Amino acid sequence: MDLNDPTTLAVLVAAVVGLATILFLVLKNLRSSNKNRVLLVGVMDSGKTTIFTQLSQKEAEYPTTTKTFTSMVENRITLRIKDKERKIIDYPGNDRLRQKLIDLIRSRSLLRIVFVVDSAAFSKNARDVAELFYLVAFENTDKVPILIACHKQDLSLAKTEKVIRNSLEKEIGLINKSRAAALIGTDGSEEKRATLTETGVDFRWEDLKKQEVTFVTTSSYSEDFGIYEIASFVKS
Structure with a gap:
């Protein structure tokens, strides 16, 4: 084989590019096939575990009882949907477990994220909810779709989806x-902390480039606001 021959060299280059492309596609498919986890996340008492319990039932009916899980331990179930599996993770809302949450999001194994908001307690928890969502969205470098479930809509104090979205x-x-405005270190450098967007206080949802964020109103105990939208999101 004459490597000085332009024709031979062109064939070799084409072959190498072709093999590299095939390898890239195989690795991409393997990576995609490993992304089968759906994360349920929210601040404490947002209603995640009730949703988790409901999703775990064979029939998506309203649960007559709610099983109590340990708030410091994540709960997991595996749902088989046709020929695929979905691993549902109900992650605790405790602040002390945030680093492990970051590690989970960075694991690049997530397919969907369901962010649960207690609509009835939103007025007093708005800042905490926003900070947790900020963390989730910032660490979601794979840009997996996020569904914000404005939960407990059956309660009289529940805020509407529009109010929650705007707040x-x-x-x-x-x-x-x-x-x-915060400095990363204490050495006097002007390097700034990374932000979710560069829009500052003028943030709008559409500023989350390439990030699909949708809102739904839900309740586990009302026929008007079932969790069917969440179930559909999980299965898609």
Whole structure:
């Protein structure tokens, strides 16, 4: 084989490029096939575990009882959907477990994220909810779809989806601003902390480039607001 022959060299280059492309596609498919986890996340008492319990039932009916799980331990179930599996993870809302949550999101094994908000307690928890969502969205470098479930809509104090959407928008903008103003170290450098977007307090949901974020209103105990949207999101 004459490597100085232009024709031979061109054939070799084409072969190498072809093999590299095939290898890339195989690795991509393997990586995609490993992404079968659905994360349920939210602040404490948001209703995640009730949703988790409901999803674990064979029939998506309203549970007559709610099983109590340990709040410091994540709960897992595996659902078989046709020929695929979905591993549902109900992650505790305790602040002390945030680093492990970051590790889970960074594992690149997530297919979907369901972010559960207690609509009835949203007024007092708005900042905490926004900070947790900020963390989840910031670490979600794979840009897996996020469904924000405005839960407990059957309660009289529940805020509407529009109110929650607008309030989170405002809070995320303020977090952007505070993070941009904070120094990473104490050495006097002007390097800023990374922010979710570069829009500061003018944050809008559409500023999350290539990130699919949708809102639904849900309740585990009302026929008007079932968790069917969540079940559909999980199965898709």
